[in-house]
Amino acid sequence: MATDYNGYITAERIEGDEEGALAGRTVAVKDNISTDGVRTTCGSAMLDDYVPPYDATVVERLKAAGATIPGKTNMDEFGMGTTTETSAFGPVENPAAPGHVPGGSSGGSAAVVAAGDADAALGTDTGGSVRCPAAFCGVVGIKPTYGLVSRYGLVAYANSLEQIGPIAPTVEGAAELLEVIAGPDDRDATTRDAREAGASDGDGEDGDSSGDGAYDYATAADGDVAGLEIGIPTELVDGAEPAVEETFWDAIADLEAQGASTHEVDLESLRYAVEAYYVIAMSEASSNLARFDGVRYGQSGGYDGNWNETFARSREEGFGEEVKSRVLLGTYALSAGYHDKYYKQAQDARAWIKREFDEALDDADVLASPTMPVTPMEMGESLSDPMKMYLADANTTPVNLANLPAISVPAGETDDGLPVGLQLVGPAFGEKAIIRAGSALA
Numbered sequence: 001m002a003t004d005y006n007g008y009i010t011a012e013r014i015e016g017d018e019e020g021a022l023a024g025r026t027v028a029v030k031d032n033i034s035t036d037g038v039r040t041t042c043g044s045a046m047l048d049d050y051v052p053p054y055d056a057t058v059v060e061r062l063k064a065a066g067a068t069i070p071g072k073t074n075m076d077e078f079g080m081g082t083t084t085e086t087s088a089f090g091p092v093e094n095p096a097a098p099g100h101v102p103g104g105s106s107g108g109s110a111a112v113v114a115a116g117d118a119d120a121a122l123g124t125d126t127g128g129s130v131r132c133p134a135a136f137c138g139v140v141g142i143k144p145t146y147g148l149v150s151r152y153g154l155v156a157y158a159n160s161l162e163q164i165g166p167i168a169p170t171v172e173g174a175a176e177l178l179e180v181i182a183g184p185d186d187r188d189a190t191t192r193d194a195r196e197a198g199a200s201d202g203d204g205e206d207g208d209s210s211g212d213g214a215y216d217y218a219t220a221a222d223g224d225v226a227g228l229e230i231g232i233p234t235e236l237v238d239g240a241e242p243a244v245e246e247t248f249w250d251a252i253a254d255l256e257a258q259g260a261s262t263h264e265v266d267l268e269s270l271r272y273a274v275e276a277y278y279v280i281a282m283s284e285a286s287s288n289l290a291r292f293d294g295v296r297y298g299q300s301g302g303y304d305g306n307w308n309e310t311f312a313r314s315r316e317e318g319f320g321e322e323v324k325s326r327v328l329l330g331t332y333a334l335s336a337g338y339h340d341k342y343y344k345q346a347q348d349a350r351a352w353i354k355r356e357f358d359e360a361l362d363d364a365d366v367l368a369s370p371t372m373p374v375t376p377m378e379m380g381e382s383l384s385d386p387m388k389m390y391l392a393d394a395n396t397t398p399v400n401l402a403n404l405p406a407i408s409v410p411a412g413e414t415d416d417g418l419p420v421g422l423q424l425v426g427p428a429f430g431e432k433a434i435i436r437a438g439s440a441l442a
Contacts, residue, residue: 014069026067294310
């Protein structure tokens, strides 16, 4: 049960319609996605008793599709973490590897799926927070193209990077869930219609102008990779642990045996991806979290005649250490005299990364790498070494900077029985390409 590994923060059922594509299935929802009448904490003491008065767009679509939501899943506080150990409601243990972390920040969502306590789940991915826990828990996770899925009702960590994505035991299951939540939303100006964005058919051809079938993701999960060209960025393989690298190459050999071809690519910009990501993400977090001051919502600081002291007390008591660290660093990066030195350079690096990804995908249908360069850490291992946690995101953060879609599928296990994920990256709105490739393995 989820209580054994702390997968849920709030185990309160939300019933969907009686009919629909997901009727009879349970879909857990990460606790930073608003649910009308059911508390949404973001894994933070700051929002311990916050109950939204509305549903996020993705929750509306789940309910309309007949899904039952069994609860709100545990997460790193405000999505800031790679292990789901920074939650104010306690850490999550990995059901697929007891004693190890489930990855983060959507660790609760991946854990309940891996344990069989939900048929599927929604997570959010700012720098790998769907793909990392999917890899660590041996399930499938999709980070959609930026703008494919509405963020209305999502309590944002970093607006320009973050996307809601599905987690499921199989590629087909994740694709079916993506079909339900994808599509434009008048309440989110960043969304785009895949039918107008030239969505790829996933077979090496661009989508037709009519866009017919642009959202038929599940039909792409046919496992047919004959003729598929896979580019392998060497920078995302060379730094991986030996056991991870060995498992990755075994999975690539499996794809080649099924008819795919591979070639190596060099993406020099990726050496700056982690640094650029954290400057941008922390800067956006600093701005986003400024509204949590204990007045409109959040933990009260107890007004004593000095508003500045009241706000400071609210944030000191309501935020955990990791959140406070990131807010401070983000504020510093945006401050006068340092904006050009840090934030502007990070945005320049982001543009370079996106350009190199696009060029690599001109010569490949998808790009492949280990999802995570490491196996699931033992619980508590990375808390004393934040740099280890940050550097573990080396393979996932570049995709968010480039606003591209990616999927993590199980590649196998190490000799120690620890799950390893394989990441496939596609062109913008090329979800069908990564789903087709991923379905050959899962």
